[in-house]
Amino acid sequence: MMYTLTDLQNMTAADRAKIAARYGILTPSGKPSTSAARIHAEQPAAAPETAAPEIDTPETAAAEIDTPETAAPTAHMEVIRIYLTVNGATAADAENIRRAAETAAAPILHPDTRARMDRRILIPEGLTAAQLTGFMNLLDYQQRSAIVDRCRDLINGLTSHSNPAAIVTPEDMENGETPELVGGTFRYEYEGESYETAPDALMMAGFMPTAATYTHNGQTYPTAAAALTAAGFTLEDGQWEDMNQDAYTGEVHALTAAHRTGVVTVSPLTPTEWIDEDGETYPDETAALDAAQTWGNVERTPADDQQYPPMWGTVWELRYMNGHTPQEIADFTGFTVYQWEGTYIIGVNGGGYDFYEAHWVPLFYMLGSLSN
Structure with a gap:
C-alpha cells in the first residue's frame, strides 16, 4: 500500500521507523528514518489498481514487494550474499539468491536461511578493526x-x-x-624523557629494529649502512666513525647515536625482530621492551x-x-x-x-x- 503524507504524520515515530525499515529507507548511520516526508517520497510505488498481471506469463509476473515477510531490500543484496556464503552456501547459490532477491522473488529463501540472516548473523573472519566497522555500517538497523x-x-x-x-x-x-595495566595506553620514559610509543623509547635506549626504513635529509635508504654513510659515517674494520671522529663499536651503536641526534630517522616495519648494542636479538617488540625494563633503561607506566x-x-x-x-x-x-x-x-x-x-x-x- 501507499502511505499518504497525512497518514505518516499521524503515526508515532516508532511506527514510521517500522515502515522505513521495511522499505530500506535509512539514515546515514544506518537506522530506519522517522521522517514522514522522506518515507512518503521514497516508499515503493503501489501497483495500479487496474493492473491484472498474467500469473502464468513470466514476463508479467510480479511478486508483492511491500510484504515484510517476502521483502528483500536491494540495498542489502551484497550483505545477503556475504551472509549466505559464510553460512555454508556456495558462491553460485549465493549469486542465484541475490539475483532472485533483486527481482523481488524473495520467497525462495528458506525460512531457516532467513532466520540465520536475521538472528544468527556471522561476520567474515580476518577483518581489521576498520574493516569490521565498515562491515557493520553495511547492515541495517535490524x-x-x-x-x-x-x-x-x-x-x-x-x-x-x-x-x-x-x-x-x-x-x-x-x-x-x-x-596492573596490561593492555591500553602507556607512556615510556628513557633518561627522564617521555615517549608515546615503545619503539620510540627503545630506539633511544640502544635497541634497533632489524626491519625498518632509514631517512636522512628527506631521502629514504633501504639499509642502515646506506643511511649512515649518507649521513657522513664511515666504516673501517667493523667500526663506525662519525664526522667528529667519534667511534662506535657496531652498526646498532652508530645508528642509535645517529637516531638520537636526528641525523638519521629510523621507522620500524612490522613485524620485526629487535637487536641491542651487544648484538642480542629479540623476536618482537614485547621481548625487547621486557629486556629494556629489566635493565632499567626504559620505564613503562600507564597513561x-x-x-x-x-x-x-x-x-x-x-x-x-x-x-x-x-x-x-x-x-x-x-x-x-x-x-x-x-x-x-x-x-x-x-x-x-x-x-x-x-x-x-x-x-x-x-x-x-x-x-x-
Whole structure:
C-alpha cells in the first residue's frame, strides 16, 4: 500500500521507523528514518489498481514487494550474499539468491536461511578493526540489533563487578596494590624523557629494529649502512666513525647515536625482530621492551587516563582471549585490560557513546563468537 503524507504524520515515530525499515529507507548511520516526508517520497510505488498481471506469463509476473515477510531490500543484496556464503552456501547459490532477491522473488529463501540472516548473523573472519566497522555500517538497523543481541547474551556469561572496589579494596589501593595495566595506553620514559610509543623509547635506549626504513635529509635508504654513510659515517674494520671522529663499536651503536641526534630517522616495519648494542636479538617488540625494563633503561607506566579503576563504573572478568595478547585486545576493541591475581579485567575509559558497537562487537569478534 501507499502511505499518504497525512497518514505518516499521524503515526508515532516508532511506527514510521517500522515502515522505513521495511522499505530500506535509512539514515546515514544506518537506522530506519522517522521522517514522514522522506518515507512518503521514497516508499515503493503501489501497483495500479487496474493492473491484472498474467500469473502464468513470466514476463508479467510480479511478486508483492511491500510484504515484510517476502521483502528483500536491494540495498542489502551484497550483505545477503556475504551472509549466505559464510553460512555454508556456495558462491553460485549465493549469486542465484541475490539475483532472485533483486527481482523481488524473495520467497525462495528458506525460512531457516532467513532466520540465520536475521538472528544468527556471522561476520567474515580476518577483518581489521576498520574493516569490521565498515562491515557493520553495511547492515541495517535490524541486522545490527541481531548482532548486539548476540553480544548481550554473551556478556551475561561474564562475571561483572558494578563496583571495582569489589575486586580491589580501598585499603589495597591506598597501599599501592592495584591491578596492573596490561593492555591500553602507556607512556615510556628513557633518561627522564617521555615517549608515546615503545619503539620510540627503545630506539633511544640502544635497541634497533632489524626491519625498518632509514631517512636522512628527506631521502629514504633501504639499509642502515646506506643511511649512515649518507649521513657522513664511515666504516673501517667493523667500526663506525662519525664526522667528529667519534667511534662506535657496531652498526646498532652508530645508528642509535645517529637516531638520537636526528641525523638519521629510523621507522620500524612490522613485524620485526629487535637487536641491542651487544648484538642480542629479540623476536618482537614485547621481548625487547621486557629486556629494556629489566635493565632499567626504559620505564613503562600507564597513561594518566588508564589508572585503575577505569572511568566507567562496571568492570568484567575476561578468562578467555582466543590466543590474543591483552594489548591486542585493547588495540582492537578499545577496552582497557588489567591483570589482578591471575585474572584479566576489562573496563571502559569513556562514556556517552554506544559501547556495543565500539567495544563489545569487536571483542566478541576477536573471541570468535561472531564468526563461527
